[in-house]
Amino acid sequence: MGGKILIADDDNRVNELLQEIFMMEGYEVLAAYDGEEAIRLLEQGEQIDLLVLDVMMPVLDGWEVLDYVRERFEVKVLMLTALTDEVNEVRGLRAGADDYVAKPFKRAVLLERAKRLIQEQSEKHERDYVCGPLRVSQTECKVYVEGEELKLTMKEYNLLLLLMRNSKIVLNRDIILEKIWGADYDGNDRTIDTHIKMLRRSLGKYGAYIRTIRGLGYSFDGEVSEE
Numbered sequence: 001m002g003g004k005i006l007i008a009d010d011d012n013r014v015n016e017l018l019q020e021i022f023m024m025e026g027y028e029v030l031a032a033y034d035g036e037e038a039i040r041l042l043e044q045g046e047q048i049d050l051l052v053l054d055v056m057m058p059v060l061d062g063w064e065v066l067d068y069v070r071e072r073f074e075v076k077v078l079m080l081t082a083l084t085d086e087v088n089e090v091r092g093l094r095a096g097a098d099d100y101v102a103k104p105f106k107r108a109v110l111l112e113r114a115k116r117l118i119q120e121q122s123e124k125h126e127r128d129y130v131c132g133p134l135r136v137s138q139t140e141c142k143v144y145v146e147g148e149e150l151k152l153t154m155k156e157y158n159l160l161l162l163l164m165r166n167s168k169i170v171l172n173r174d175i176i177l178e179k180i181w182g183a184d185y186d187g188n189d190r191t192i193d194t195h196i197k198m199l200r201r202s203l204g205k206y207g208a209y210i211r212t213i214r215g216l217g218y219s220f221d222g223e224v225s226e227e
Helices: 012-024 035-043 062-072 086-094 107-124 154-165 173-181 190-209
Strands: 004-008 028-032 050-053 076-081 099-102 129-131 134-137 142-145 148-150 210-213 217-220
Touching (some): 004 012, 004 035, 050 107, 062 076, 076 107, 134 190, 154 173, 173 217, 190 210
Parallel strands (some): 004 028, 004 050, 076 099
């Protein structure tokens, strides 16, 4: 079926049950047991399709996580909570949740709602990322500047896509290496700097959108939209 789900719930029993339910349906699952851990996993640049978010959690609660996520990430959010009153449901939807399921939940209902949200998110993954005259076409695996196709290597294409998909977020070298070169890559991380230099050169004046964060990594600072 495909898709990656992040579960954020501090109840170990519920968290493990949710992991089992979604993994049995063929989804890849990540787990967080408080709001801060959920945000940390999102900021690692993982391509999360759905965040299943509990409300009552330590460190940062679900409302705080939802506010943070809606400001910075394009991910579907399914609120899953024992707060079943209408006021909290309306609050969640108004704050930007895509759906709201009450505990105790029915497995079939949860899966159907999750499937719908993941389908919507997967359709978004086929959209273009656009920043002014710079366009990354995912369906074509091509990059255009002012309507003209740029001749990029696949590494450069994937690097630009990763940066634009996570615009305004600093991605450290370890994350970039894992996403672009794979977790088993054993080369020098200076190869990232070389590819960034080549990518900037290919982008011309638009290469200035890629900002170096000394000692950390890189970020894409342009205003990116999806079309």
